[in-house]
Amino acid sequence: MSDADTTRSSTDTLTAPEHTRTRSRGFVGRQLQQLLALASLIALVLFFSVADGNFLTWSNITGILLSTAVIGILALGTTFVIVSGGIDLSLGTGMTLCAVMAGVFLTTLGWPLALGVLGGILTGAVLGFINGFNVAVLRIPPFIVTLAMMLIAQGLALVISGTAPIYFTDVPGFTDISRGEIIPGVDLPNAVVILFLLTAVGAVILRKSLLGRYAFAIGSNEEAAEISGVDVRRWKILIYVLSGVFMGIAGVVLAARLNSAQPSLGVGYELQAIAAVVIGGTSLQGGKGSVVGTLIGALIVGTVTNGLRIMSIPQEWQTVIIGLVILVAVYTDNLRRGREGPMTR
Secondary structure: OOOOHHHHOOOOOOOOHHHHHHHHHHHHHHHHHHHHHHHHHHHHHHHHHHHEEEEEOOOHHHHHHHHHHHHHHHHHHHHHHHHHOOOOOHHHHHHHHHHHHHHHHHHHHHHOHHHHHHHHHHHHHHHHHHHHHHOOOOOOOOHHHHHHHHHHHHHHHHHHOOOOOOOOOOOOOOHHHHHHHOOOOOOHHHHHHHHHHHHHHHHHHHOOOHHHHHHHHHHHHHHHHOOOOOOOOHHHHHHHHHHHHHHHHHHHHHHHHEEEEEOOOOOHHHHHHHHHHHHHHOOOOOOOOOHHHHHHHHHHHHHHHHHHHHOOOOOHHHHHHHHHHHHHHHHHHHHHHHHOOOOOO
């Protein structure tokens, strides 16, 4: 089936002029949402800059980018899942298991650096395949599948690591994956470079590839996509596998930043990643989203967290404020979706 067929399948009840107007409204709405998120990010930066003179220093900016990198990479992958109408609660603990497996490959088994890193990333792909298979083939709700996987991955990470951190002290070059600087003369950690590269790759996949187009089609109207010939089960599995690959990369990057794989290092990351996706304009109802918006959302989460910390706001209040930001983002999405109506993305 062609891409045009896919788009038509979800809008076959509309006339041609209506379809054009609907698509135009969706495009304009998506651009406005990204501009709104970007304006929010700029406003936050200005606010924290006025509140604390140390906020806008280069060392603090690179600190924000470095701490945002892991959340951002996780969020990029889960953007595809949410656009297709799914959800993944196993991001944090899955990332932990990926880091632990990389630790086992590199330290216990003594694999070469590249092979050990690849093993950690492939662990994420396997977790994604299991999630996708259960959702697409066994038709278990994504919330239940990924909730179970969240517990399974956490348990496996504890069992495999023996509940103790795995240190990479004897693995030359491992910390350079996150903290090294691949661009000469530019004080920018590799983790940030990886985030920006993956954002570009993710944007191309979401907007230009069949996988991205089918993710939108499935998220907009799964039944219509299936009737029009899309192999929904296969593409759903691939979407979760792709998210798992991003999860594995995030796990390796975080382990490299900490120089260790701790069995609880990813707890809570799933909520921050999902928050970044929603704040960036991707709808939790599926069918609408943007990788660039997700990057902006991740930067907003990182900026708020950093700004509150340097203002000495207690951790518990930081959590409350982040929760309120998510609530506002979801409420705004519901309002926008109500105005635009169905079949837009």
